[in-house]
Amino acid sequence: MKAFAQLFLSLDETNKTNEKVRVLKDYFLSVPDSDKMHMLALFTGRRPKRPINATLVRTWAMEMAHIPVWLFEESYQVVGDLAETITLLLPKSTSSSNKTLTEWIAEINAIATQTEEGRKQWLLSSWETLDTQERFVFNKLLTGGFRIGVSQNLVVKALADISGLDAATVTHRIMGNWMPENYQFADLVAAEGLSDDVSRPYPFFLAYPIQETSEKQKTAGELQVALGDAAEWQAEWKWDGIRAQLINRNGQIFIWSRGEDLATEKFPELHPFLKALPHGTVLDGEILSFKDGLPMPFNVLQTRIGRKNLSKKILEESPVALIAYDCLEHNGEDIRHKPQAERRLLLEQLQAATAHPDIFRISVLIGFNSWGELAEIRGQSRSMIAEGVMLKRKNAAYQVGRRRGDWWKWKIDPLSVDAVMIYAQKGHGRRADLYTDYTFAVWDGDKLVPFAKAYSGLSDEEIRKVDNFVKRNTLEKFGPVRTVKPELVFEIGFEGINYSTRHKSGVALRFPRILRWRTDKPMEEADTLETLKALL
Amino acid sequence: MFMAKKPLLEFTDRGIYCPVGRFYIDPWLPVDDAVITHAHSDHARVGHRRYLAHEYSEQVLRYRLGEIQLQTVPYGETLMKNGVQIGLYPAGHVIGSAQVRVCYQDEVWVVSGDYKVDDDGISTPFEPVRCHHFISECTFGMPVYRWKPQAETFAEINNWWRKNVENGLATVIVGYSLGKAQRVLQNLDLSIGKVYTHGVIENTNEALRRNGIALNPTHRITTDLAKEEIRKGIVIAPPSAVGSPWMRRFNPYDFGYCSGWMSIRGAKRRRAADRGFVLSDHADWDGLISAIDATGCEKVYLTHGYTASFARYLNEIGFDAHEVHTLYGGDELTAADEEIAPTQPPPEGEALVPDDESKVLPSGEDLGGAGL
Numbered sequence: 001m002k003a004f005a006q007l008f009l010s011l012d013e014t015n016k017t018n019e020k021v022r023v024l025k026d027y028f029l030s031v032p033d034s035d036k037m038h039m040l041a042l043f044t045g046r047r048p049k050r051p052i053n054a055t056l057v058r059t060w061a062m063e064m065a066h067i068p069v070w071l072f073e074e075s076y077q078v079v080g081d082l083a084e085t086i087t088l089l090l091p092k093s094t095s096s097s098n099k100t101l102t103e104w105i106a107e108i109n110a111i112a113t114q115t116e117e118g119r120k121q122w123l124l125s126s127w128e129t130l131d132t133q134e135r136f137v138f139n140k141l142l143t144g145g146f147r148i149g150v151s152q153n154l155v156v157k158a159l160a161d162i163s164g165l166d167a168a169t170v171t172h173r174i175m176g177n178w179m180p181e182n183y184q185f186a187d188l189v190a191a192e193g194l195s196d197d198v199s200r201p202y203p204f205f206l207a208y209p210i211q212e213t214s215e216k217q218k219t220a221g222e223l224q225v226a227l228g229d230a231a232e233w234q235a236e237w238k239w240d241g242i243r244a245q246l247i248n249r250n251g252q253i254f255i256w257s258r259g260e261d262l263a264t265e266k267f268p269e270l271h272p273f274l275k276a277l278p279h280g281t282v283l284d285g286e287i288l289s290f291k292d293g294l295p296m297p298f299n300v301l302q303t304r305i306g307r308k309n310l311s312k313k314i315l316e317e318s319p320v321a322l323i324a325y326d327c328l329e330h331n332g333e334d335i336r337h338k339p340q341a342e343r344r345l346l347l348e349q350l351q352a353a354t355a356h357p358d359i360f361r362i363s364v365l366i367g368f369n370s371w372g373e374l375a376e377i378r379g380q381s382r383s384m385i386a387e388g389v390m391l392k393r394k395n396a397a398y399q400v401g402r403r404r405g406d407w408w409k410w411k412i413d414p415l416s417v418d419a420v421m422i423y424a425q426k427g428h429g430r431r432a433d434l435y436t437d438y439t440f441a442v443w444d445g446d447k448l449v450p451f452a453k454a455y456s457g458l459s460d461e462e463i464r465k466v467d468n469f470v471k472r473n474t475l476e477k478f479g480p481v482r483t484v485k486p487e488l489v490f491e492i493g494f495e496g497i498n499y500s501t502r503h504k505s506g507v508a509l510r511f512p513r514i515l516r517w518r519t520d521k522p523m524e525e526a527d528t529l530e531t532l533k534a535l536l
Numbered sequence: 537m538f539m540a541k542k543p544l545l546e547f548t549d550r551g552i553y554c555p556v557g558r559f560y561i562d563p564w565l566p567v568d569d570a571v572i573t574h575a576h577s578d579h580a581r582v583g584h585r586r587y588l589a590h591e592y593s594e595q596v597l598r599y600r601l602g603e604i605q606l607q608t609v610p611y612g613e614t615l616m617k618n619g620v621q622i623g624l625y626p627a628g629h630v631i632g633s634a635q636v637r638v639c640y641q642d643e644v645w646v647v648s649g650d651y652k653v654d655d656d657g658i659s660t661p662f663e664p665v666r667c668h669h670f671i672s673e674c675t676f677g678m679p680v681y682r683w684k685p686q687a688e689t690f691a692e693i694n695n696w697w698r699k700n701v702e703n704g705l706a707t708v709i710v711g712y713s714l715g716k717a718q719r720v721l722q723n724l725d726l727s728i729g730k731v732y733t734h735g736v737i738e739n740t741n742e743a744l745r746r747n748g749i750a751l752n753p754t755h756r757i758t759t760d761l762a763k764e765e766i767r768k769g770i771v772i773a774p775p776s777a778v779g780s781p782w783m784r785r786f787n788p789y790d791f792g793y794c795s796g797w798m799s800i801r802g803a804k805r806r807r808a809a810d811r812g813f814v815l816s817d818h819a820d821w822d823g824l825i826s827a828i829d830a831t832g833c834e835k836v837y838l839t840h841g842y843t844a845s846f847a848r849y850l851n852e853i854g855f856d857a858h859e860v861h862t863l864y865g866g867d868e869l870t871a872a873d874e875e876i877a878p879t880q881p882p883p884e885g886e887a888l889v890p891d892d893e894s895k896v897l898p899s900g901e902d903l904g905g906a907g908l
């Protein structure tokens with residue numbers, strides 16, 4: 001655990017990419033293999049289940065720190081993070097422990113079945129043996145909010161450097177339905193991949209935006225210069241649903257959403273056609289709510305996803321279907337290296353053979369002969385309930401991650417990101433008494449980086465609610481500005497984005513504004529600086 | 537018949553006032569007689585007719601406030617003002633910082649100013665003073681603020697510096713120009729390299745040296761200094777230099793921020809520092825409680841920072857504690873604050889930036905907005 005705590009601290013202590021990679025490699029090279037896998041598991045969101053509920057953890061921490069409840073709550077307001085608050089309040093430890101990360105996680109998993117008294121004794125004596133930095137990561141593990149301050153790219157780079165594998169292979173191999181208890185580091189870095197995880201999806205290929213602002217439309221001439229001959233490209237509508245990968249291997253089916261969540265059970269309507277596909281098939285596509293053969297706006301699907309249980313009513317109101325984009329695996333063979341046009345033919349064959357064409361749909365190709373013609377067609381996106389068009393080079397392979405060159409999205413809406421409010425300031429005039437001016441941040445690793453200030457685009461009722469939240473959740477005050485507990489997520493629209501050395505985020509936005517309050521999104525799901533920079 | 541006695545010190549809108557002695561302590565509006573606890577800008581303001589302060593504060597006060605009529609006293613010596621006895625006692629906050637003891641007809645009040653209880657190796661260490669009424673700061677009056685021994689923090693700082701020199705990076709350490717800068721200076725491992733200073737800090741160092749304080753050797757940064765030389769040493773800079781062109785010319789550099797706020801990760805991030813070192817010239821939670829307890833006071837009045845929470849806690853553990861609103865430190869910056877800005881321009885680079893860490897500023901970014 002000492003090494004893991006040190007890793008966390010070292011990553012926190014540097015903003016430099018090379019240094020982060022070095023720290024990661026040092027970590028991987030110095031800990032046992034099982035610890036490596038546990039670290040990767042935590043990094044990829046495979047956290048242990050919470051063995052003790054947060055209320056009990058709080059209560060026992062207060063007991064150990066001899067602090068009244070109200071003072072604990074106020075301390076929490078100051079710190080803004082439960083694990084850190086507890087770490088700062090506990091008295092200094094009296095002994096130390098050499099248990100590895102693997103051993104600690106095994107204990108955390110085992111303790112869940114103990115009596116309350118047993119769990120309490122375990123927790124208090126654990127705290128007793130951990131130093132400040134260890135306590136912090138331990139509390140993070142225990143309370144669930146674990147994030148490591150480093151992007152996936154850097155972890156992949158460190159692993160690739162160590163193993164001699166290429167980054168795309170590593171990215172692929174850390175995906176899937178594994179747990180550190182059943183996936184060995186040796187298998188992860190083996191020269192020849194073992195494909196024993198039938199659930200494992202491929203990394204998604206993501207498109208870059210072709211134009212920076214919605215004001216300055218790209219002309220046909222500019223597209224000709226940027227992309228070349230229109231005949232080399234296929235165009236499709238850009239659908240606003242949930243990007244997903246659907247797998248049938250040996251008759252077992254899996255549905256992965258882009259956030260790398262296994263979402264098989266969330267979409268029962270898709271099971272029959274998926275089960276009927278030839279074994280060894282992987283499809284890439286968009287899941288949307290459909291009614292009477294027409295896609296419905298995203299928020300219809302969104303309410304459905306938010307639900308724990310899919311009631312009959314929801315299934316009736318918001319039935320889903322797949323619009324397939326691509327075929328990544330065919331007859332058990334990874335065909336991502338084949339050209340787009342060839343993969344498209346295989347996809348069309350699969351779709352033509354399905355007995356469920358209403359559910360297994362295919363993303364139709366838009367016929368166009370020139371860029372000018374496509375630009376005109378794009379203007380109809382809204383009536384298609386699409387976000388714009390997608391451009392894919394006909395001879396391109398299916399690549400890993402967001403890359404420039406072969407896939408472009410040509411959206412119609414203003415650019416937007418989901419961001420977390422971190423500062424608030426009072427307004428002017430009529431609203432001089434309300435907090436209406438906000439500063440928003442996106443994630444950079446586990447840090448929130450401010451990138452835009454926007455005045456309210458909210459309704460009066462929403463403003464009152466946000467104002468109330470600000471007043472109850474102020475962490476610090478400086479002059480008229482309050483630092484607010486990061487929690488509320490808003491969709492921020494803007495007209496353009498440019499590099500900026502004056503801003504910590506490295507970008508400056510044109511005309512940022514609040515499009516809506518995303519009460520449905522936890523702050524962990526706000527966008528990242530990477531996403532924002534990808535819009536550049 | 538019992539008559540309610542007027543208190544010896546009262547809180548007025550000009551500051552803490554002694555009606556019998558007709559003097560103020562750290563007033564924020566111009567007065568005739570001001571007793572100054574220390575030279576930080578939220579305590580020592582321009583515009584008073586007469587100043588009284590500790591002798592070690594003399595040169596810094598003159599440097600910061602210009603022409604003033606100043607009387608100084610050493611620690612422990614008392615003087616009388618309109619029948620009221622005044623004495624200064626070490627507060628351990630910065631060099632020359634004092635608690636003000638006020639005594640009249642056997643009633644004793646002590647105004648702490650800013651203080652810390654740990655010995656920083658350069659300020660005269662804090663001494664508890666017995667009193668009936670204690671006016672205490674509580675900038676860090678929350679239990680999440682507990683400092684580790686400064687030896688540990690300086691070991692971190694020196695290791696960080698050493699590593700930067702090895703990696704060919706310039707090292708810039710940021711702390712307030714009076715207090716933190718000298719504390720850092722005196723605790724650096726000078727076998728690693730030379731110490732370079734920003735002009736504002738060097739001016740303060742020179743004022744202190746004029747006052748007879750022995751400080752380690754420093755080199756003022758000038759434009760003709762070679763980058764390679766600076767990279768072998770360490771640069772001490774004030775917070776106002778962060779992100780400025782002055783600082784960017786050291787590129788590539790690593791910059792560390794010294795402050796008590798650095799004990800919280802969120803605060804550290806907002807500073808965008810490469811490293812945050814937990815180092816404060818204020819008392820931590822345990823320090824505040826032990827200091828207040830050591831005065832044996834009947835009543836304690838709290839200024840600066842988490843006054844409400846800290847007062848509530850003290851009352852729960854048996855003190856008679858009261859919250860007082862002042863214009864010191866962590867309270868919201870009001871319009872009044874700007875109106876009483878110094879009439880003469882403040883020293884280079886420190887315009888309106890409080891030089892005391894009891895005010896948290898945002899990372900100082902202009903995030904633009906519409907029309908950018």
Ligand SMILES: [Zn+2]
Nearest residue numbers: 576629650892
């Ligand atoms: Zn001060």
Ligand SMILES: [Zn+2]
Nearest residue numbers: 650864865892
């Ligand atoms: Zn102060």
